[in-house]
Amino acid sequence: MLTIQNLHAGIEGKKILNGINLDIKKGEVHAIMGPNGSGKSTLASVLAGRSDYEVLDGTVEFLGKDLLEMSPEQRAAEGLFLAFQYPVEIPGLNTVNFIKTAVNEIRKYRGEAPLDAVSFLKKMKEKMALVNIEQTLLSRSLNEGFSGGEKKRNEVFQMAMLEPRLAILDETDSGLDIDAIRIVSNGVNKLRNKDNAILVVTHYQRLLDYIVPDFVHVLYNGRIVKSGPKELALELEERGYDFIKNENKAEVA
Amino acid sequence: MKTELIQVKSRDAEDELSTIEKTVYSDYKYGFVTHIEADEAPKGLNEDVIRFISARKKEPQWMLEWRLKAYRHWLTMKTPEWANIKFPPINYQDIIYYSAPKQKINPKNLDEIDPELIRTFEKLGISLEEQKRLTGVAVDAVIDSVSIGTSFKGQLAELGIIFCSMSEAIQEHPDLIREHLGSVVPITDNYFSALNAAVFSDGSFCYIPKGVRCPMELSTYFRINAENTGQFERTLIVAEAGSYVSYLEGCTAPMRDENQLHAAVVELVAMEHAEIKYSTVQNWYPGDKQGRGGVYNFVTKRGICKGNHSKISWTQVETGSAITWKYPSVILKGDYSTGEFYSVAVTNNYQQADTGTKMMHLGKNTRSRIVSKGISAGFSNNSYRGLVHVSKNASNSRNFSQCDSLLLGDKCGAHTFPYIEVKNNTAVVEHEATTSKIGEDQIFYCNQRGIDTETAVALIINGFAKEVMNQLPMEFAVEAQKLLAISLEGSVG
Numbered sequence A: 001m002l003t004i005q006n007l008h009a010g011i012e013g014k015k016i017l018n019g020i021n022l023d024i025k026k027g028e029v030h031a032i033m034g035p036n037g038s039g040k041s042t043l044a045s046v047l048a049g050r051s052d053y054e055v056l057d058g059t060v061e062f063l064g065k066d067l068l069e070m071s072p073e074q075r076a077a078e079g080l081f082l083a084f085q086y087p088v089e090i091p092g093l094n095t096v097n098f099i100k101t102a103v104n105e106i107r108k109y110r111g112e113a114p115l116d117a118v119s120f121l122k123k124m125k126e127k128m129a130l131v132n133i134e135q136t137l138l139s140r141s142l143n144e145g146f147s148g149g150e151k152k153r154n155e156v157f158q159m160a161m162l163e164p165r166l167a168i169l170d171e172t173d174s175g176l177d178i179d180a181i182r183i184v185s186n187g188v189n190k191l192r193n194k195d196n197a198i199l200v201v202t203h204y205q206r207l208l209d210y211i212v213p214d215f216v217h218v219l220y221n222g223r224i225v226k227s228g229p230k231e232l233a234l235e236l237e238e239r240g241y242d243f244i245k246n247e248n249k250a251e252v253a
Numbered sequence B: 001m002k003t004e005l006i007q008v009k010s011r012d013a014e015d016e017l018s019t020i021e022k023t024v025y026s027d028y029k030y031g032f033v034t035h036i037e038a039d040e041a042p043k044g045l046n047e048d049v050i051r052f053i054s055a056r057k058k059e060p061q062w063m064l065e066w067r068l069k070a071y072r073h074w075l076t077m078k079t080p081e082w083a084n085i086k087f088p089p090i091n092y093q094d095i096i097y098y099s100a101p102k103q104k105i106n107p108k109n110l111d112e113i114d115p116e117l118i119r120t121f122e123k124l125g126i127s128l129e130e131q132k133r134l135t136g137v138a139v140d141a142v143i144d145s146v147s148i149g150t151s152f153k154g155q156l157a158e159l160g161i162i163f164c165s166m167s168e169a170i171q172e173h174p175d176l177i178r179e180h181l182g183s184v185v186p187i188t189d190n191y192f193s194a195l196n197a198a199v200f201s202d203g204s205f206c207y208i209p210k211g212v213r214c215p216m217e218l219s220t221y222f223r224i225n226a227e228n229t230g231q232f233e234r235t236l237i238v239a240e241a242g243s244y245v246s247y248l249e250g251c252t253a254p255m256r257d258e259n260q261l262h263a264a265v266v267e268l269v270a271m272e273h274a275e276i277k278y279s280t281v282q283n284w285y286p287g288d289k290q291g292r293g294g295v296y297n298f299v300t301k302r303g304i305c306k307g308n309h310s311k312i313s314w315t316q317v318e319t320g321s322a323i324t325w326k327y328p329s330v331i332l333k334g335d336y337s338t339g340e341f342y343s344v345a346v347t348n349n350y351q352q353a354d355t356g357t358k359m360m361h362l363g364k365n366t367r368s369r370i371v372s373k374g375i376s377a378g379f380s381n382n383s384y385r386g387l388v389h390v391s392k393n394a395s396n397s398r399n400f401s402q403c404d405s406l407l408l409g410d411k412c413g414a415h416t417f418p419y420i421e422v423k424n425n426t427a428v429v430e431h432e433a434t435t436s437k438i439g440e441d442q443i444f445y446c447n448q449r450g451i452d453t454e455t456a457v458a459l460i461i462n463g464f465a466k467e468v469m470n471q472l473p474m475e476f477a478v479e480a481q482k483l484l485a486i487s488l489e490g491s492v493g
């Protein structure tokens, strides 16, 4: 579904990704872990098409198409979703109106008729239950004054509404309370099927107890330095990143 | 009362967007010129030109004298320079002050109107024909200064409502005109209103008798057509005790390289318990992307709440003109009277807007509410200028002002000049202001959800302007939203 080859990227002249290789297949869950500043969010932004990041080398293929050629909105319409680490506030823009627009813009791209009010509402109710989000929250301006956890919940709600092929969850667990992690993860799990895939970025093993990954990758200095089964996350939790850093130093030396 | 004429539509806020996305196109859509033979005054301004205008309109002597008095006063005045706008001096001798489509005066039915003219209005989306019944809008169309046809007249007449061109009103209702014309905006008021009084060629007059609720929106559609013509229309609305009227004004002008001058005057008079709601969607040609051409829009709009418990509400959506200089105001003379000002002003490219309101609290227990939303993009400059004045006798007066600015990009300017003069210590005056910016990260967030940049901007500004847009009558709200999107096209990303 997603094939990243030798991806190098940077911002404002600073190089951050130094040759990423990653292959995600339908139905899989991949987790990316790694110390602060290692480039996890940068990778997510580059995949989503943020224009201030510059791709210096490499290729990314998404569902058989050249991802890097597409505009951010095209990527979204093709089925790529990013749950932001820091969701943006847009005062004055009603959340429901925003999501309805997103749903219908994507439908339009796919040549489908817009959802009528009744079907939209029905779908919304269904997905609200899935992530346990309050109606009152959705009637407010987009993310404005939302608590950290509410913002994250809203991200997953949008994911549920847009039904992406590949969802990238950038630290969606941080800011969520213990119950919310469980609820939101259950929601994410219900959205999983054999045709879609998930890439979770997290610092905590706990999330991976709920959203169980097929692969865990460690990102360090803009490169995936270690990949393994879900047990790798446990090992990292126990040992910290130092052993990775040391291994890496050894390699370089 | 003929209530069946009022069309009731529900406003589905969530459907806002489909109309926007369908109508986002980049160029000034209304930039076509209609070729109609015109009867014009010679270029330039002097007493003879004023006599020419007055004679063409077969005006009574008192009207001519009124004009000449205004002209002589204007000669002693200077262009105001306090506004936050810049423009080269206007050559008043290079303007044609009267241009009328050559056609029979006072058409009695549509067949008598030049078909070319009707097509112009159709292009503008305005139809004088019977289908307008469906929307319940009576249109008084003004093109190059002369009102060419008024629909619904008969129906309104049954209720005693007068809705006609100003020229016709001068002929047929001289007493009303003499009583009210210039009573709110005196000929000496300011430079542009004095000029207007001297040379105005037409406009609309509207009179709602005691206790009558006007059953439909009354509407004037202005359009500047002939080259080098200034447009100086004059509108007067009088609402007698206990009456109600909602009036819509829309404007467009063809694209021209040169600047065209537009100096209109609107006067509103509301008697006891009367209410006037005046809505404008101003879409004069704003000039091109380099700031060439465009309309200079110097407008004086003022209403007086003469009677107790009367109410005047101005709503404006200003997207056009190279320069907008306009402060729709309310004199709150009657006790318990209310004044409102709801404004969205959009400037893009090199447009300049200096707009706001004056709320003059003279009566006791008077209320005013100001909601101003300025949106600036490109290299434009957008200023809110407002005055809240509470006089010594205006005890228990209240004002609330909210001035919000939204910036797109970092080369444009937003300014607020709120003046407050309070001479009575029981008054409560509140002012709130915010400035925000549409950031790249907001746009990217929308993009990531499948929403392209133009649509995202439209979504954000419609959210920003909603409180004002909600004040517009339904028929206008949709058009106004399209306009917002169009005028900001290409300003982000």
Ligand SMILES: Nc1ncnc2c1ncn2[C@@H]1O[C@H](COP(=O)(O)OP(=O)(O)OP(=O)(O)O)[C@@H](O)[C@H]1O
Residues within 6 Å of the ligand: A011, A012, A014, A016, A034, A035, A036, A037, A038, A039, A040, A041, A042, A043, A085
């Ligand atoms: N606009 C920018 N200009 C310069 N450096 C930047 C910019 N944006 C990000 N960086 C740097 O790029 C590096 C990678 O940042 P990134 O956000 O991808 O890290 P991360 O792995 O997501 O970290 P965290 O776990 O803290 O979220 C950091 O050193 C960061 O400071």
Ligand SMILES: [Mg+2]
Residues within 6 Å of the ligand: A040, A041, A042, A085, A170, A171
């Ligand atoms: Mg990060």
